[in-house]
Every structure is written in C-alpha cells, then in structure tokens.
Amino acid sequence: MTEKLKRTARHISLGESLIFERSVPGKRGFELPPLDVPAVDSAAVVGAEFARSRVEGFPEVSEIEVIRHFTRLSTWNYAIDYGMYPLGSCTMKYNPRVNEFVARLDGIASEHPYQPVELAQGCLKILWALQQILLEVTGMDAVTLHPCAGAQGEYAGILMIRALLTSRGNPRKKVLVPDSAHGTNPATAVTAEYAVENIPSDANGRIDLARLSSVVNEDVAALMVTNPNTVGIFEKDIAAVAELLHSRGALLYMDGANMNALAGVARPGDFGVDVMHMNLHKTFSTPHGGGGPGAGPVAVKKSLEPFLPSPVLVQRADGKLNFDNNRPQSIGRLRAFYGNFGVLVRALAYALAYGPGMRAATEDAVLNANYIRKNLEDTFELPYRQPCMHEVVFSDARQRKNGVTTMDIAKRLIDYGFHPYTTAFPLIVPGAMMIEPTESESRAECDEFIQAMRSIAEESATTPERVKTAPHSTRIGRLDETTAARKPILRWKPQ
C-alpha cells in the first residue's frame, strides 16, 4: 500500500477557525492615510435618517492574521499547481503566470470604462486583437466578448437565434438538446423562452441523424450541440446535421466548451456552425479561481451579426477603435460595461504566447487523452470503444459488481494525490468517469495517473471497502450533504 501511495506523504495541515471567530475588538489589518480635507460629521452630512452607527459582525484582525488565515485555508485546496486535475469538460490546464502579471499592470488594471475613447485605445486594441484571433481559430465571421462565462454566452447565442428567426417572421418554439449535453444548455434554452426537447444519442454516443431528421420541423429553432461531444467524440456528421437544420430553417448552436480539442486543427465555421460560445477559462487558460471569473465570447456567422449584444467594437476609417451603440437589431446589453476585460487580457496573453503553435497544445491534449484511454481500456469499461479527442469517458460497470461506484473511485484518487475526474456525467453513460488530462500533463504525470487508476481497480476487487470509504488522507472526510441542504446554515452568526 505505501509503495502504491508514494506520490503522497503525510504533511502538517494547520487548523483554522472562521475569520469571525478570530476577531478581537480593537485590532485592525488596514490603515488609511490621514484625511487631508476638513473632517465632517458623516452622520450630519447624510442625515440621521441614513446614518449607520456601525457595521456589526465584521472581524477585527491584524494583517498577519489575515495572511495566516487565508494561507491556511488555501492549503486545504487541491489545485492545478499541485498536480493533474483531470476534470472532464473543465479543461484544467496550466494558468500561465505572465497572464496574471500583465492583467495587473498600471494602464491595464487601472482603466475606467467611461474614460474618453481616445484615452482607451490600448484597452480597445487588446479587445480587437483577441477578437481577430478568436475569429481565425473558429472560422466564424463576427464575435462579441461581452459574456461573463459560458452560460451567459449560450444565453446570448440563443437570444441571437431568436432575434434572427423573429426577423424572418417566426421565432419558433423549441430548442433540441442531445441527452449528452451540459446542464447549462437546457437551462439556457428555457431562459430564452424556448421549450427543450431532449434527443437520444445513437449507439456510438453521437447524434442520430435519422432520428434528428424526424424531429426537426418548423417548431425547431436550433440544435445545441457540443463538439467534440461530452463523451469526447467528434460528431463526424456535423456538416450533414447543419445542412439538415438549415434546410428546415433552423440553426446550429455549438457549445464550444470542448474547443481544446479543435484549436488549430478544425474550425466550427468550416463545418456549418451558425453560432458558438467559447470558454476562455478552459481553452484559453484563464484561471478558474475556484469557480470564476470566466469569459464566454460568442462567435457568429454573418447572418447573425446584426443581432450581436450591444455595444459592438468597430474600427473607424482612421483606424481608431470605438464602441457602436447604435445597433437597432441588437439583442441588447448583457452586462454593464464591456465584459470581463481582465479575463480577456489573460486570454490574449495566452494566445500570443502560442501563436500558430496553439495547434501543438491541441495535439498534446488529444495525445494525453488517447494515451490514458489506451492504458486503461483493459481495466475500466469503455462504453464507446473508439479513439477519443481531448477527453475519454469510462464507466464503473466492472467495479460496480463489487459495490464500488465512480464516485468512490474518484474519492480514492484523492488519496493517490490526484483531483478526481468528473463523475456521473455525461448522463448517457451510467457511472461515468470522464477524464480530461489537457496538454499540461507530462508523460510522467500521465503514467502516475494510470498507475493510480489501475491500483484503485485492483483495490476495488480485493479491498472494496477501502475504496468505498475513501478518501482516507484528507483533513476532513465525506461531508453530510443531506443535512446541509435540509437544515441550511449559510452564514456565521454573532453569538
């Protein structure tokens, strides 16, 4: 056992209370420069009706205590900077540090969105350069950088489809979503006032063209497809799918969550996609940061350009950049200001680092996934036995005979020093184990992962309880989620 777990070792993990429990009245962690204008009585200025006596329940702690508090908390997380983070569909790749550096530069981080446009040309050039790169990578005609994340990108995309179809006389009623889709797809379609129709995948995990043909009628506005799909397989009939939809007046939306399999290799604009979003916090390496911020640009074909969210970045005749607010057919504004600019800066820094060599990252990502597939396909059930793209989906079918589920195996991976893969998704694979290594893993890291997975498979047969009760090495065990939801405690309260 110890031999198998040599990747990890015991190490001190300090305990830490809530910051509020560390509070002692009279301490502080921040001092302001002295006031250099005449002091006023705030309560008198805003009036008794508005004056707040004090902020209750805030912690009173010194600077070193804040440093220790959050440093200790940080050590309780697993992170890409520790090791492989094979969460399928999440593209947990290396987040280059130079991107963080440039996003914080004076003249970049300091700029106000309402400063005169002639004093914002640097910011606008950054946005313009990123737009040009995204258009080249996707093969599309126009792009918006406003959406804050993939889900808001989807929302913008579906609203644009609705606007285009409305301009043609009928917005239609339904959006088709394959049963392998991300949860955001159906949630988005509903938010845009469409009914959702789930369509079953074929025996190879792909869209069933014949079945699709039988359901695409004049009520269907669009199909939302992820390509490569969530079982890591390229939809080889994608052009025929697009043609079928177009012939019946519907559009093809592509969820670009899996662009890490395509960048530099194939372009959605070339295989019939009308509108797509990208997750820059996936393919373009901006940090996930424990759940955001992201950015979800949306690229469209010419026919959808008039409907882009407002405002649209335009280049004037004199070469200067500006925002065009006069877009009568626009779906409107998605958020205040111009998107998650700081995230877009990081994405551009990533793209500039690679240049056309972005293709090499895609190749390594697909190579890693297939290497893992090849080395684990004798150990775990592979529901779709074919080469994969950037991720591979196994199932727990063999281990389940011993009562061990995908969740148990995932939790046991933690003891072996890896973050779990994605469990129980996509829904079309019962007991799914969805593994996306990304290009950021060395051969040695992939080999250690393969060894860990084989070892856990062996344990599942010989000592299944050991796996079912994992993890054994974390500072905290499996948490009681049922009580958390039934009797929610969502905040600390002053005693």
Next chain:
Amino acid sequence: MRYLPKSDSERREMLASIGLEKMEDLFISIPAEYRLTRPLSVPGPLSEKEIIDYFRARGSENAFGYSSFLGAGVYNHLRSVVTDALIQRGEFLTSYTPYQGEISQGTLQAIFEFQTLMCQLTGQEVANAGMYDGSTATAEAALMAERVTGRSGIVVARSLHPEYRQVLDTYGRHAALQFSEVGFTATGQIDLSAIRAAVGPATAAVVVQSPNFLGVLEQVPAIAEIAHAAGALLIVAIAEGVSLGAVKPPADADIVALEAQSFGLAPSFGGPFAGVIATRDKFVRQMPGRLAGQTVDSTGRRGFVLTLATREQHIRREKATSNICTNQALCALAATIHLSLLGPQGLREMADQNIAKARYAATELAKLPGVSAPFSGPVFNEFVLEFPRSVKILNKDLLREKIIGPLPLGNFFPDLTKRGLYCVTELHSRAEIDRLVAGTKRALELPI
C-alpha cells in the same frame, strides 16, 4: 513551447504506444475536409518578455498619468497588496468550483465567510456567492421576484444605472416582465407619489438603486412600505458598496443586488467584478447562484459544502432558477480578504473619508460662477453639478490638463445635458481636488 511538458521523443513514444505514427493521426475522426491544412494566421509566438512589452505598450495608449473623477458603477478605492498576494496563491487561483468538498475546504470556507460578510453589510439574512456583477445581479433579482410573487410587473426607478436598466431589459424581455419607469424629484430621489401610482396587483417588484445613479441616497423604508402595501417586493441595487460603511443598510428591502467591486477589485476597464444577491431566508430556494453551507463529516468535524444545488442547472437542467454556472469566485475571495483587512473600523473610516472628500470637492466646485447643484438629496461620494455650458466642452479643456472630468449625464438622460456626475474617493488627494477646481475655473472662463 515552454508551457508544454513533453519532449519530441516522448511524443513519438506515446504516439507509438497507441499505435499511431504522427500527430495528424490523432484527428482521423474529423472528416478530412474539415481539418485545417494550414497554420493559423495569428500573431505570436511571443516570449514572456515580449508579452509584457506588448501589454505595457497598450497600457501607455490608455489614460496613463491622468487624474480621473469618474465613478458611475466603477470605483477606485484603496486596495491592500495583501489581497492580491493571497488571491494569487495557486491553491485559490488554479482550483475549480469546489464540488469535491474534501479537497476544496479552503475555497468553501472562504465562500461561507463571504456570504456572512455580505449579510452583515446589507442587513439581509442570506447572500449568495455570487452573480457576474451588479447589473446581472439586478436582472436576476427581478426574475427572482417574478418567481416569488407570481407577478410580472417591474417598477424601475429612472435613477437606476442606465446600463443596469439595459441589462434588465435584455433579461426581462424573454421572461415577459412588464417594465414601467418612475422619475425623480428635485432632491434626486425617486418620486414616492409616482411609485404609489405605479404599483398595483400585478407588480412583482420595485427596483431602485441607492446611492442612485445621480449619487443620491434613496429613502428605502418609505419605498419598501409602498411596495409591500401592494404585495410587491423591493429590490435595492447597490453599485458603491463602500457607502454601507456609513449609510444604513437596506434592511427593509426584500432583495439586495450588490456590486462588490469597491472591495479590493481594480476598475479593470469594467470587469471582472462580483455581483451578489442577498435576501430573506424565506426566499432562499428561489435564489439563483451558488451557496456554501456548513455541515459535518462522518466524525463530526465542521466542514463546508456547496448546498441547495437543486436550484442549479447541473442538477435541475431546464428547471433551474438560472443558467449560471461559472461565476466570479476569485473576485468574491478578493472582497472577503479586503473586508477582513478593513474590519468595521477600516470600512467606516474609508466611508467617512469618501463623504468628507466628496463634500469638499462639491463645495469648492459649487463656488465657481455659474456652477450649481441641481439635486438637494443626501449623497455619499458622487454628486451632480450643473454648468452654464456643455460638460463635453468642459471636459475637453480639462483633458489638456490631464484631468478626466465628470461623466456627462446627457449621454444617458437627454434632459440632463450640462450636468456632470463626479466621484471623489479616499484616493483623491486634496491637491488633486484643488487642481480639478482650478482647472474647471479656467475652463469655464474660456470663451465658448
């Protein structure tokens, strides 16, 4: 390439081990006609040094070295270097959404602390973590009010940030929300008798901002009373969080949509920021966005998990309260660290300095001939002044002195030309304010 951890011989060996000869073979499942046969036509590759040079050059094309008095939803406040140092720890920066509780306790506990801080700040019982920004939080709050009340009428103050209003329109259009607008009076506050006339049995919510887009504080208790009498909810949007250090929280509101940018986040040309929805306990199951909750593990140790996920898209798909997935977690962490450093005293002092400096600037500017204050209501750190000439012309003259002057309100409200919105925070020195006043005096003396 420095980001890719493989040698060419390792690549060849790995390819061979899966029975392939060349990289191209990995993409055999993509029909040949859709495979790109040329290199991407994009700039690069650039070394680290070249990347830094590129962005420094872009920065120098911006408002480098200018003194700015812009606010209007984006505020420049003191930020401690501690915040940035901590959020750049790889364990926070490079981790995913904390679905795996056992190895995400750091992020989860920080979210729980963020939720607590937001409740204490806003006077509400529960807060999420979070929404994209203040504008989308406001829109999601309106959709939430529709779910809670089963009504679709939204009465919006005209003094809501115009871009928040536009976002509200985008989100509301396809949820069949019916908007009506209520104007402001000579105080700059919403017209109470007009709200009374506008609300009715179809009203889901009244939406106001405080301090509002004109910088004026709204009479939240009075507005709440009118909304509640009609069975509607009150949504209060707060774009300038520092105000809550000195101004009563909107405890009478049913939903607060807060922008947390003022708490340790750089202006960054408008994003990324962090939105929050705070509300009453009884509405929590209609609230969108992530929530961390306290629980125990099998041995009884305290721990935190993402909870009430049955509201969310990854569980409920088309029945979710919102499609939001990735949010602004690292920004919320920055706000948590920033507010922990400030504590109650630091936040209070910061708020007091904003009031004092804005007061000083407004008083000095209003002494200039022809300059007056069109609104009489109480303000925090933003205020409107009226000029005898176009604000755009005034600003053009100020730019020559490297000063970015007030936001011309005519851009947003055609009836408010010749009026400009100023923001003065603790970061503006007295000398800088005096320079603004002197520059404005000179500009106003120029012939038109």
